[in-house]
Amino acid sequence: MTIGPDPKAIYPNPSIKEVVYIKNVITRPNILVGDYTYYDDPDHPEEFEQHVTHHYEFLGDKLIIGKFCAIAKGIEFIMNGANHVQKGATTYPFNILANGWEKFTPQLTDLPLKGDTVVGNDVWFGQNVTVLPGVTIGDGAIIGANSLVAKDVPAYAIVGGNPASVIKMRFPLAIRTALSAFAWWNQDINWISTHISELTVERLTLNKINDWQRSSKHA
Structure with a gap:
């Protein structure tokens, strides 16, 4: 007989409603999450997708999270839609304000797109972590509370700070x-x-x- 929580349940422990298995509450096809990865938040943990911002299907980038990750409240995965064109004199996104400016929508090739954001397996995120677009976080990493992850994190590294840097290897x-x-x-x-x-x-x-x-x- 298999023991342990049902990986298809929203609440692995029904008596703790602030913990949800993310895989069972996401609706976006561009977010992929492995079994047993959870999000812990006393305020509407079922709305994990609200913590994945600027994520537009037409850009094609994905958020990929592995199995058995533990993600604390306040997480924000900023995706490629947050990027502005940087080649010219201004980064101001005229097109999104419409009223005639929409005709100046930049080509995807003009945007500094960083690709998919990939989180390995068994990664622990402390509270209030922000992850920037295109970052890869290796298996077994620990991300300290209040960190800004702006570059790749090696497997089994402990990182922290703004921007996050390696504190030590586990x-x-x-x-x-x-x-x-x-x-x-x-x-x-x-x-x-x-x-x-x-x-x-x-x-x-x-x-x-x-x-x-x-x-x-x-x-």
């Missing part, structure tokens, strides 16, 4: 490499449930990751 390189290769978030949910204490409490070693590989159905 593990030595050998362990980071082994964790990335094992990808615990892709294991069978019963395997994950059985190993929760090891995943969360025990000191991590290469031997432990090797043990996981041997015990996993996906090894």
Whole structure:
């Protein structure tokens, strides 16, 4: 029998209505979220999409978030629609104010588009984090509260500040490499449930990751 919350539920714990599984409340086709990733906000967590701003389908950019991410309140993913043309004397967006100015709508090739915003698996966001367009955040990263993420974040890095910079790496390189290769978030949910204490409490070693590989159905 499978144990753990239903990944198709909006509220994984029905007694805590401020936590929702994001995948089950999004409606936009240009937002893709993995199983078990949640948003925690006492004010309408079901409206996660309101925290993804300037996101227009005609631009083609996507917000992609992996599995088992923990996202605290106040998150804002600013997408490429926030960018203005920068080649000329002014960045003022005349076209969006219409009344005859709409004929000066810039071509997509004139906009400084940054591409998709990609968040890996098992990423923890503190409160009031802002992520700028086109950023990639690696697996297992921790984003400190009140950070502005303006550039890519390596896997298993702890970052913070405005703009966010690396404070330290969570593990030595050998362990980071082994964790990335094992990808615990892709294991069978019963395997994950059985190993929760090891995943969360025990000191991590290469031997432990090797043990996981041997015990996993996906090894």
